[in-house]
Amino acid sequence: MYKDDSIEKYMNDLAAKLPAPGGGSAAAMSAALGASLISMVVNFTIGKPKYAQYEAELKVILENSEALRKEFTNLVDLDVQAYQSKNLRNSLDVPFMVCRLCHEGIKLCPALITKGNINLISDVAVAAVLLEAAFACAYFNVEINLKLIGDKELSGTVRKELDDKEGTIRKIRQETEEKIGKVIRG
Secondary structure (H helix, E strand, O other): OHHHOOHHHHHHHHHOOOOOOOHHHHHHHHHHHHHHHHHHHHHOOOOOHHHHHHHHHHHHHHHHHHHHHHHHHHHHHHHHHHHHHOOHHHHHHHHHHHHHHHHHHHOOHHHHHHHOOHHHHHHHHHHHHHHHHHHHHHHHHHHHHHHHHOOHHHHHHHHHHHHHHHHHHHHHHHHHHHHHHHHHHO
């Protein structure tokens, strides 16, 4: 279980000539980092008088980002287990869940552009980029497993859902970057 081990152990195993962890767990790890940054921004915002009017909303964002962080961290290990099980459906389900959760996570970012601690605004952009990247990485793992499963109906359903989510994720990340870029550059 990597969630209970050191980052160094995970990175060493990821770099080693081992069948797992691989790209799927790395996608989940990237998503966990994105969710962690969202939590950090909120934690540095709650309790500051300047943002008191947003406190209730920020607490909900924090609750959601923390739940996502824990789920992504679990998915790091679940991806390794799915690969080791040789069960293609399990190997599909884990990255598919990473994609779905990235979609939920990135939707937390826009509110933090104006309601989060301005000193951490660049971290909001990093969170959005990490979540978009994690989605893209997980989607590759979904695609390879769909190919191996060979179920055209399942493939069509999954691709339709993820293509829709991909458009939303891309739009949120682009808008987040543009808005934060304007704030940073003045």
